[in-house]
Amino acid sequence: MNPTIEVQGLRRAFGAKAVVDGLDLTVARGEVFALLGPNGAGKTTTINILTTLMDADSGTARVAGFDTRTHSTEVQRRISLTGQSAAVDDALSATENLIMFSRLAGLDRVAARRRAADLIERFDLTDAASRRVRTFSGGMRRRLDLALSFVVTPEVLFLDEPTTGLDTRSRRDLWDLIRTLAAGGTTVFLTTQYLEEADQLADRIAVLHDGRIAALGTPAELKARIGGDTVELHDARGELVREVATDGSIADLRRALDVLEAEGRDGTVALRRPTLDDVFLAVTTTRRTEEHA
Ligand SMILES: Nc1ncnc2c1ncn2[C@@H]1O[C@H](COP(=O)(O)OP(=O)(O)O)[C@@H](O)[C@H]1O
Numbered sequence: 001m002n003p004t005i006e007v008q009g010l011r012r013a014f015g016a017k018a019v020v021d022g023l024d025l026t027v028a029r030g031e032v033f034a035l036l037g038p039n040g041a042g043k044t045t046t047i048n049i050l051t052t053l054m055d056a057d058s059g060t061a062r063v064a065g066f067d068t069r070t071h072s073t074e075v076q077r078r079i080s081l082t083g084q085s086a087a088v089d090d091a092l093s094a095t096e097n098l099i100m101f102s103r104l105a106g107l108d109r110v111a112a113r114r115r116a117a118d119l120i121e122r123f124d125l126t127d128a129a130s131r132r133v134r135t136f137s138g139g140m141r142r143r144l145d146l147a148l149s150f151v152v153t154p155e156v157l158f159l160d161e162p163t164t165g166l167d168t169r170s171r172r173d174l175w176d177l178i179r180t181l182a183a184g185g186t187t188v189f190l191t192t193q194y195l196e197e198a199d200q201l202a203d204r205i206a207v208l209h210d211g212r213i214a215a216l217g218t219p220a221e222l223k224a225r226i227g228g229d230t231v232e233l234h235d236a237r238g239e240l241v242r243e244v245a246t247d248g249s250i251a252d253l254r255r256a257l258d259v260l261e262a263e264g265r266d267g268t269v270a271l272r273r274p275t276l277d278d279v280f281l282a283v284t285t286t287r288r289t290e291e292h293a
């Protein structure tokens, strides 16, 4: 197998602080790969290195068959990175922006118009096609940003926190769109702070912790390590008074409720899905246990 992304021993420090500290990972062609980590974990730094915007201090990264340091132009030709909407002209419409980008990519006038019309339809921007970008909602901007990444079909699409700051509806729309793009064969490398987002989109998830991969696997594998939903008990004011972790099975849910009842507690019960915090707790606890063993 010829991987589309291959990272070995990648390091990058800012001052004395190693932000990326020995990162190893491989992404297969056509795979959707999620790098999951909290704010400040080093996600954007990693994306910046992989997209040739930044040099690593050491280690190597190959993207679409080329070394990001020695063959940056070849890499740039084969990838696109969204979140670069600084390049969008707010005073122009979505169609005008798409035509401008297409012309910059070398298409002639007729081809650029055709490409813009295609992308408007594919990225569900028809209603907004002739409106100035200045008037766009966050979700529409994100869709235009993605559409611009497909003026030239990339081999690898990099998405840095694609849905951060969007409302639930726009987030779901964008997930659908990313799934459609991935189904078309584009390799997708995305970063996110949301376990649910990684779970929804990714074939494999890497958990970034202390600048390296603390856990790696399919969503099902990771969730098996994290466990199931947590039963929460809230008092009359809605304050959380007690939580009991479960493995997600009916029997264990019943056991959790029995625990609360046996303690003679009063209140309202709710179920909480695992969060990023639960992932980190599970991953770091396992690691510590393994180190002790
Ligand atoms: N250019 C820079 N100069 C100094 N520190 C930086 C720079 N870029 C990022 N950092 C620091 O590196 C850490 C990781 O940043 P970043 O990669 O942006 O994380 P994430 O995208 O996961 O939120 C943060 O503590 C951030 O302050």
Ligand SMILES: [Mg+2]
Pocket (backbone or CB within 6 Å): 043, 044, 045, 160, 161
């Ligand atoms: Mg970031």
